[in-house]
Amino acid sequence: MIPVSVTLDDIARETGLSRATVARVLGGYGHSSKKARDKVLEVAKKLNYKPNYIAKSMVTGETKNIGLIVGDIQNPFFSTIARAISDVIVPEGYSLIVSSTDEKLEVEKTSIDKFFQKQVDGLILAPVSRSDSGHLNELVKSKIPVVLIDRVVDGLDLDMIVSEDVGGGQIATEYLINLGHRNIGFLSDNLDISTNYDRLSGYRKALRGNGIQGRECWIKLGGFRIDGAYKSGVALLSQNKDLTAVIASNNYMAAGLLLAAKDMGLSIPRDLSVISFDDIVWFELTRPPITAIAQNTVEMGSLAARRVLTALRDQRSVKEITRLPTKLIVRESCAKLQN
Amino acid sequence: MIPVSVTLDDIARETGLSRATVARVLGGYGHSSKKARDKVLEVAKKLNYKPNYIAKSMVTGETKNIGLIVGDIQNPFFSTIARAISDVIVPEGYSLIVSSTDEKLEVEKTSIDKFFQKQVDGLILAPVSRSDSGHLNELVKSKIPVVLIDRVVDGLDLDMIVSEDVGGGQIATEYLINLGHRNIGFLSDNLDISTNYDRLSGYRKALRGNGIQGRECWIKLGGFRIDGAYKSGVALLSQNKDLTAVIASNNYMAAGLLLAAKDMGLSIPRDLSVISFDDIVWFELTRPPITAIAQNTVEMGSLAARRVLTALRDQRSVKEITRLPTKLIVRESCAKLQN
DNA sequence: ATGAAAGCGCTAACAG
DNA sequence: CTGTTAGCGCTTTCAT
Numbered sequence: 001m002i003p004v005s006v007t008l009d010d011i012a013r014e015t016g017l018s019r020a021t022v023a024r025v026l027g028g029y030g031h032s033s034k035k036a037r038d039k040v041l042e043v044a045k046k047l048n049y050k051p052n053y054i055a056k057s058m059v060t061g062e063t064k065n066i067g068l069i070v071g072d073i074q075n076p077f078f079s080t081i082a083r084a085i086s087d088v089i090v091p092e093g094y095s096l097i098v099s100s101t102d103e104k105l106e107v108e109k110t111s112i113d114k115f116f117q118k119q120v121d122g123l124i125l126a127p128v129s130r131s132d133s134g135h136l137n138e139l140v141k142s143k144i145p146v147v148l149i150d151r152v153v154d155g156l157d158l159d160m161i162v163s164e165d166v167g168g169g170q171i172a173t174e175y176l177i178n179l180g181h182r183n184i185g186f187l188s189d190n191l192d193i194s195t196n197y198d199r200l201s202g203y204r205k206a207l208r209g210n211g212i213q214g215r216e217c218w219i220k221l222g223g224f225r226i227d228g229a230y231k232s233g234v235a236l237l238s239q240n241k242d243l244t245a246v247i248a249s250n251n252y253m254a255a256g257l258l259l260a261a262k263d264m265g266l267s268i269p270r271d272l273s274v275i276s277f278d279d280i281v282w283f284e285l286t287r288p289p290i291t292a293i294a295q296n297t298v299e300m301g302s303l304a305a306r307r308v309l310t311a312l313r314d315q316r317s318v319k320e321i322t323r324l325p326t327k328l329i330v331r332e333s334c335a336k337l338q339n
Numbered sequence: 340m341i342p343v344s345v346t347l348d349d350i351a352r353e354t355g356l357s358r359a360t361v362a363r364v365l366g367g368y369g370h371s372s373k374k375a376r377d378k379v380l381e382v383a384k385k386l387n388y389k390p391n392y393i394a395k396s397m398v399t400g401e402t403k404n405i406g407l408i409v410g411d412i413q414n415p416f417f418s419t420i421a422r423a424i425s426d427v428i429v430p431e432g433y434s435l436i437v438s439s440t441d442e443k444l445e446v447e448k449t450s451i452d453k454f455f456q457k458q459v460d461g462l463i464l465a466p467v468s469r470s471d472s473g474h475l476n477e478l479v480k481s482k483i484p485v486v487l488i489d490r491v492v493d494g495l496d497l498d499m500i501v502s503e504d505v506g507g508g509q510i511a512t513e514y515l516i517n518l519g520h521r522n523i524g525f526l527s528d529n530l531d532i533s534t535n536y537d538r539l540s541g542y543r544k545a546l547r548g549n550g551i552q553g554r555e556c557w558i559k560l561g562g563f564r565i566d567g568a569y570k571s572g573v574a575l576l577s578q579n580k581d582l583t584a585v586i587a588s589n590n591y592m593a594a595g596l597l598l599a600a601k602d603m604g605l606s607i608p609r610d611l612s613v614i615s616f617d618d619i620v621w622f623e624l625t626r627p628p629i630t631a632i633a634q635n636t637v638e639m640g641s642l643a644a645r646r647v648l649t650a651l652r653d654q655r656s657v658k659e660i661t662r663l664p665t666k667l668i669v670r671e672s673c674a675k676l677q678n
Numbered sequence: 679a680t681g682a683a684a685g686c687g688c689t690a691a692c693a694g
Numbered sequence: 695c696t697g698t699t700a701g702c703g704c705t706t707t708c709a710t
Contacts, residue, residue: 018697053457055687079418097436118392287626357681394703
């Protein structure tokens with residue numbers, strides 16, 4: 001129970017062996033005699049030796065830390081991903097170090113910088129912007145594995161793991177169209193975020209494909225966190241009384257939209273049909289249960305983690321983009337349009 | 340754009356100054372002439388110098404990392420705390436490194452060990468067990484600040500920041516009693532977790548105080564994650580048809596209970612009144628909105644973080660336990676009992 | 679104000 | 695199989 005940490009030298013002194021030998025048995029590399037091994041292990045236990053990762057990192061260049069940078073770790077979508085990553089990397093001895101950008105490019109830049117300075121062994125990032133990618137070019141050249149999740153950035157030679165967002169937007173929209181809806185709103189956020197952009201593309205594609213003339217005012221953007229989404233929801237619904245359905249771009253927007261509809265006395269799905277991206281447990285328990293485009297969130301996280309670990313082991317250099325399928329989960333928030 | 344990282348030596352060589360001088364200006368300590376400063380800064384920028392935290396840590400003993408160990412980072416309660424901590428520590432240059440224990444003592448032990456080996460500057464922990472605290476004794480002696488959140492452990496000289504759980508359990512129970520309920524169930528998990536234990540104590544205290552003879556079978560424990568809570572919920576409700584109300588010990592248990600009630604065709608609050616601990620956005624949007632005992636989750640996180648930072652600065656040694664007040668948020672999931 | 683030099687705890691050649 | 699030695703990149707006395 002010595003308060004100061006015991007080092008290899010302490011054990012070397014105590015056993016009468018050299019530091020190198022002690023390091024070898026404790027590090028589990030090189031050769032060592034059984035006798036030396038026993039002695040060292042015994043003393044190590046007695047002294048309650050704990051290896052100092054920092055010192056090890058200093059020489060190996062490995063920190064056994066993986067960085068995760070997302071919009072908001074509080075968002076269930078991202079916290080699910082964090083957990084999935086954790087489940088993959090922790091058994092391999094890695095730890096997860098997380099950071100939230102609030103979708104601000106500047107914060108993303110400084111986060112990346114800091115994580116690099118802290119020498120993370122790998123980085124998993126949900127990039128804020130699909131277009132402003134100058135700073136990401138350095139990631140491409142970096143010697144540590146980097147994988148982008150949830151969002152694509154064009155023209156970057158990096159691993160990316162995202163959902164089929166265009167397809168998802170299309171499926172959601174077509175589902176509503178098939179129910180008879182024509183005036184369909186779209187509640188989203190910054191289009192620089194590729195998921196928002198792609199889902200909106202899918203929406204537009206579906207409208208066009210069905211000969212529906214959409215209106216720009218049906219698309220409402222901007223909504224920071226849930227309270228922001230709420231305000232956008234109120235604005236969208238109050239300025240467009242002709243809407244019979246709205247698609248929410250993610251679970252935050254859905255919460256905001258639902259809160260807005262509730263406050264405005266709109267009954268779902270009678271007065272308004274709603275469909276949302278993401279699929280969280282609570283969608284099953286809302287009034288009414290929310291029809292959603294589910295993503296394979298867990299798979300997104302664990303695949304990203306596995307990709308990082310593989311790259312760490314094999315130095316593979318082929319980058320690939322994986323698009324995880326989305327799935328329509330029909331619940332009770334969409335009604336056939338009576339007319 | 341040199342791929343390998345540039346070091347102080349590179350700048351020293353380039354400027355013709357010594358490494359010590361360069362370190363002084365870049366580190367912002369000691370003295371240096373304006374001339375030297377300008378030169379160094381210029382070259383540093385040109386070479387795109389990024390300090391190596393690991394090397395710095397090696398000598399200062401500081402990693403600028405704070406560890407957070409919780410039951411499950413995916414749980415909105417904990418992810419909210421994580422975000423709150425992050426918001427406090429990141430501006431001070433720290434990063435958050437997280438770990439989930441799944442409420443397993445063994446995992447908690449190894450997590451603590453690993454974080455110590457990785458030399459976190461401070462540790463925030465939601466301890467799994469209120470009784471099995473042998474391993475936590477080492478934390479008391481540790482030279483780094485440790486603060487326990489959400490859960491107390493008796494007889495440990497550590498900072499703790501928790502909610503008024505006994506009081507909360509009491510308030511919840513009394514609220515139901517005042518509505519006329521007598522047969523009140525309690526859905527919870529492992530009682531080694533102090534929140535569960537304390538909330539149950541509050542429940543018992545309230546029953547006793549109102550002359551109600553509770554039954555042990557009204558208390559159902561065990562429910563790992565939401566699916567586990569669901570099974571427990573089904574068991575509780577099917578084995579106790581006499582229950583008119585149930586208290587859920589946290590948001591996971593609430594989700595499980597609601598799912599169970601739904602599957603069993605029980606209408607809330609007509610057939611069953613429900614009240615839950617935690618207060619998450621989705622409680623506002625469920626069918627019906629859930630009456631809850633809200634905790635000040637954000638404050639719990641930021642206070643813990645501030646406490647760690649203060650300890651880091653001032654070496655304060657007085658430990659204290661803070662109990663954050665809980666608040667009853669009345670919504671629509673509890674009905675007056677007709678009889 | 680600046681430089682030389684020691685050292686944080688560990689790994690990894692290289693000899694022996 | 696084991697010991698010696700040289701760093702990893704940075705901070706920090708101690709001289710100059």
